[in-house]
Amino acid sequence: xxxxxxxxxxxxxxxxxxxxxxxxxxxxxxxxxxxxxxxxxxxxxxxxxxxxxxxxxxxxxxxxxxxxxxxxxxxxxxxxxxxxxxxxxxxxxxxxxxxxxxxxxxxxxxxxxxxxxxxxxxxxxxxxxxxxxxxxxxxxxxxxxxxxxxxxxxxxxxxxxxxxxxxxxxxxxxxxxxxxxxxxxxxxxxxxxxxxxxxxxxxxxxxxxxxxxxxxxxxxxxxxxxxxxxxxxxxxxxxxxxxxxxxxxxxxxxxxxxxxxxxxxxxxxxxxxxxxxxxxxxxxxxxxxxxxxxx
Numbered sequence: 174x175x176x177x178x179x180x181x182x183x184x185x186x187x188x189x190x191x192x193x194x195x196x197x198x199x200x201x202x203x204x205x206x207x208x209x210x211x212x213x214x215x216x217x218x219x220x221x222x223x224x225x226x227x228x229x230x231x232x233x234x235x236x237x238x239x240x241x242x243x244x245x246x247x248x249x250x251x252x253x254x255x256x257x258x259x260x261x262x263x264x265x266x267x268x269x270x271x272x273x274x275x276x277x278x279x280x281x282x283x284x285x286x287x288x289x290x291x292x293x294x295x296x297x298x299x300x301x302x303x304x305x306x307x308x309x310x311x312x313x314x315x316x317x318x319x320x321x322x323x324x325x326x327x328x329x330x331x332x333x334x335x336x337x338x339x340x341x342x343x344x345x346x347x348x349x350x351x352x353x354x355x356x357x358x359x360x361x362x363x364x365x366x367x368x369x370x371x372x373x374x375x376x377x378x379x380x381x382x383x384x385x386x387x388x389x390x391x392x393x394x395x396x397x398x399x400x401x402x403x404x405x406x407x408x409x410x411x412x413x414x415x416x417x418x419x420x421x422x423x424x425x426x427x428x429x430x431x432x433x434x435x436x437x438x439x440x441x442x443x444x445x446x447x448x449x450x451x452x453x454x455x456x457x458x459x460x461x462x463x464x465x466x467x468x
Contacts (some may be wrong), residue, residue, distance in 0.1 A: 280315035
């Protein structure tokens with residue numbers, strides 16, 4: 174009898190130790206939110222230097238333990254961005270790394286003994302970061318990421334789920350255009366959607382700014398409380414029927430050359446109770462006054 178009790182006690186101690194180790198190691202990607210899966214471990218890295226005749230970039234190829242690969246450009250001594258491996262090849266290249274399945278972006282990479290924090294994704298109109306991959310199903314962004322640049326997930330028809338960083342501040346032009354998103358929660362930290370990026374000179378100047386244009390399966394969107402401007406953001410989202418806007422002050426919305434910011438099929442717009450009247454009378458929002466309700 175005493176032996177049985179001792180065995181039970183030892184098993185209980187082992188379970189406690191295992192749970193403790195799991196909690197300690199389960200978020201090695203740097204995220205505190207348990208909803209963020211753990212990124213695969215990077216087992217090796219190698220770098221290539223790209224030059225467009227004006228600037229040079231160091232691009233690091235990271236190989237993960239699950240045999241997948243991801244490419245990063247070193248943007249400063251301690252930060253890096255996710256890129257397509259062919260993004261700097263020039264206008265004649267039509268190849269790119271095809272991301273598949275469920276992709277978890279790590280919060281940091283270690284290369285030649287230096288740790289780089291992943292702060293953004295970089296795309297261009299010819300080479301979106303995730304390569305218009307129809308096989309990409311879901312993406313989890315690390316909480317270190319503050320920016321998703323233009324065209325990043327453009328044309329990813331199989332992409333139905335994205336968990337955005339809780340530190341995200343900017344979403345670039347056409348970032349999710351023509352993707353398969355079903356719903357999107359834009360964090361409260363996001364201030365700007367659809368901005369022309371003057372920091373990186375290889376981005377072309379776009380005539381229109383529509384981050385979610387053509388997302389035909391998008392039915393619900395939540396806009397964070399810090400967003401102040403929306404420019405043609407949901408144009409062409411024919412199935413978008415519900416929008417929740419958490420900003421107390423109505424964001425500025427623009428139709429951009431006659432193309433509406435919000436689709437005609439909207440059935441209801443949720444805002445905070447104290448902001449209902451402000452939305453109903455604000456420029457751009459007043460045309461939706463009949464479907465604006467408080468929460």
